[in-house]
Amino acid sequence: MRPLTCRNVEELIVRDLDEGLDAADRARLEDHLQECSECCRLQEQFKHLFSAVRADVPEEPGEDFWRMYDVSLEAKLREKEVRRGTLFGWRVVGAFVAAGVILVAAALGVVNFRDTSPVDPFVSAAVMEDLTELYGPVPERYSPYGTGAAAENIVSKVASGATSYDDLETTWFEVEDERNHQFM
């Protein structure tokens, strides 16, 4: 085993004071310290430092401190619970108010729930007829909505109200413009 040098003895001294050394490392350290007064001084300084840090502990507060600690912490926790409960209460009230507003709006006809009704196949067919009447049959390669199932999907979107005729028209002419009026 290699003998220790002064450069790496510092780490062994600290490890010895901190976690302890195994027998081999301890023997190496002791061998070195017997021959090196400088490292002996270093070891003394570290010993002094460790005991000073360990001794630098504030006095434990008395019984009154802990009693007050428990009482005031419990009060703070209760306050937090009350605030949390109040917040929960406001959330519940808020949810009821929102539901009430929606119901009133529906009753007054501001919100039209029919827009979200499921797709009616007769409506789909009617929409398809309207589209054909407006724009004529569209060659598949120019259709911005794809072909087959995708093309049918746009009909469903219009019928269900997810896409309006206005949106459809805007999209249609944008595509038309990009294609340099090839299909009109």
Added chain:
Amino acid sequence: MNDAELVKQFKKGNREAFSELVRRHSKPLTMLILKMVRDPEEARDVSQNVFLKAFEALPRFMMASSFKTWLYKIAMNAVTDHLRRRRLNVEPDALERLADPARSPGERLDRLRYEELLRQAVDELPQKQRATLRLRIYEDLDYKEIARILGGTAGAARGNFFQAVKTLRKTLTEKRLGAAELEES
């Protein structure tokens, strides 16, 4: 009932389970904080804030670590925040220690000066080294546990401890030599 079971009980709505966790951990936690902030009133406030934060966050605690590790993690962050807000400049019971009858006046003065220098030197350490030193020496935690609290690996925590001790020795030696030279001149 162990901590993990108490946490489960609290999550199920048993408020008393949290009080039991407080009873178990408040004293050692507050003492650790006191060793760092060195003022009992401030230590109490910081420690209580840690429990309030824990109370809020416990329903979301996934138990990836032990409750104690998690709590100490919150505490270390709280102490760092607290110390950042105020510069540590406290000299508690200095006169009492100066009046220690077991030592001669010269020895007492020397000891007091050394302690002052030591505290200054510890306060000047980088935050992670300082926290590692305290958790290792005051709490006697192993490096794995320190790494879980402060983040990083056990090897890095060991390295931080070594670096902290090395820096302290060097700083104290230089400061004491400097002070001795000033007295002689």
